[in-house]
Amino acid sequence: MGILSRASYVLRSKFNAVLNRAEDPNETLDYSYEQLRDELQDVKQGIADLTTQKKRLEIQKRRLEENVEKHNQQAREAVQQDREDLAKRALEKKKQKMQQIEDLEGQISQLQSQQDSLVEQKDELQSRIEQFRTKKETIKARHEAAEASKRVSEAMTGAGDEMADVGRAIERAEERTEEMEARSQAMDELQDQGVFEDALSDQDQLDRELEEMRTSGEVDAELETLKAEMGKSDASEAESAGDEEATEEDLEAELTDEAGNGAGDVETPDVSDEEVESELEDLKEDEQS
Numbered sequence: 001m002g003i004l005s006r007a008s009y010v011l012r013s014k015f016n017a018v019l020n021r022a023e024d025p026n027e028t029l030d031y032s033y034e035q036l037r038d039e040l041q042d043v044k045q046g047i048a049d050l051t052t053q054k055k056r057l058e059i060q061k062r063r064l065e066e067n068v069e070k071h072n073q074q075a076r077e078a079v080q081q082d083r084e085d086l087a088k089r090a091l092e093k094k095k096q097k098m099q100q101i102e103d104l105e106g107q108i109s110q111l112q113s114q115q116d117s118l119v120e121q122k123d124e125l126q127s128r129i130e131q132f133r134t135k136k137e138t139i140k141a142r143h144e145a146a147e148a149s150k151r152v153s154e155a156m157t158g159a160g161d162e163m164a165d166v167g168r169a170i171e172r173a174e175e176r177t178e179e180m181e182a183r184s185q186a187m188d189e190l191q192d193q194g195v196f197e198d199a200l201s202d203q204d205q206l207d208r209e210l211e212e213m214r215t216s217g218e219v220d221a222e223l224e225t226l227k228a229e230m231g232k233s234d235a236s237e238a239e240s241a242g243d244e245e246a247t248e249e250d251l252e253a254e255l256t257d258e259a260g261n262g263a264g265d266v267e268t269p270d271v272s273d274e275e276v277e278s279e280l281e282d283l284k285e286d287e288q289s
Contacts, residue, residue, distance in 0.1 A: 025143050029136040036129045043122045047115060054111040061104040068097045 071094035078087035 026140050029139060033129070033133060033136055036125070036132060040122065040125050040129055043118060043125060047118045047122060050111055050115050050118060054108055054115065057104050057108045057111065061101055061108065064097045064101045064104065068094050068101065071097065 071090045074090035075087040075094065078084070078090060
């Protein structure tokens with residue numbers, strides 16, 4: 001097999017496969033039935049034409065038969081008139097007409113045979129068409145039932161094209177829903193971790209930690225203030241006052257010792273109590289600040 005032959009064979013096989021997929025059995029059966037009906041109509045038309053031609057020959061035959069009778073009568077009248085020549089001529093015409101009648105009878109017989117054959121063929125074709133029509137309807141009913149059964153089976157098993165599309169749509173919807181749920185959970189997690197606030201803020205990590213420390217210190221100070229207002233820090237204040245008194249006493253003792261130790265060497269100026277008190281007050285202010 002040559003290349004061209006193989007290519008032609010492949011093309012024909014591909015084209016035949018395409019036709020098989022596109023062919024609808026119901027449409028094919030209906031088309032075949034219409035073709036048979038057209039053929040039957042052609043046969044009937046042929047029978048009608050043949051019968052018409054036969055009828056024309058029969059009419060012509062009857063006219064010739066009338067002429068034969070006429071010529072026969074003419075020959076008799078000529079004989080009665082002792083005109084043998086006229087009688088002979090009339091008989092010759094009679095002979096011609098009879099010959100024509102004989103030819104017409106052969107043609108009419110032939111047409112009748114053809115007509116009878118066509119009528120038989122028409123009857124047989126009509127019978128076959130009726131049988132084909134019954135079989136066609138049966139095949140169409142079976143095909144429709146098989147098609148319906150196939151659709152039901154495909155719907156039940158999910159193997160059909162429509163069910164496959166529905167299944168893919170459900171899968172896409174589930175995937176989309178899962179993606180949205182995961183994204184929502186991710187947003188919640190990032191929100192809890194403060195990622196979005198960090199992204200919107202101009203502060204770096206150190207600034208944020210210092211801000212947290214300042215905020216914590218302000219909160220502690222506000223808490224101590226609140227506790228002091230509610231009388232929760234009296235003991236602490238008493239302890240602080242005792243520490244301040246002890247400090248003042250120590251300072252006075254130290255000053256006294258220094259004054260006694262230096263009396264023999266240097267003349268110490270007299271220090272009044274007001275000056276001592278004033279100095280103590282300055283020390284207390286320094287310590288408080």
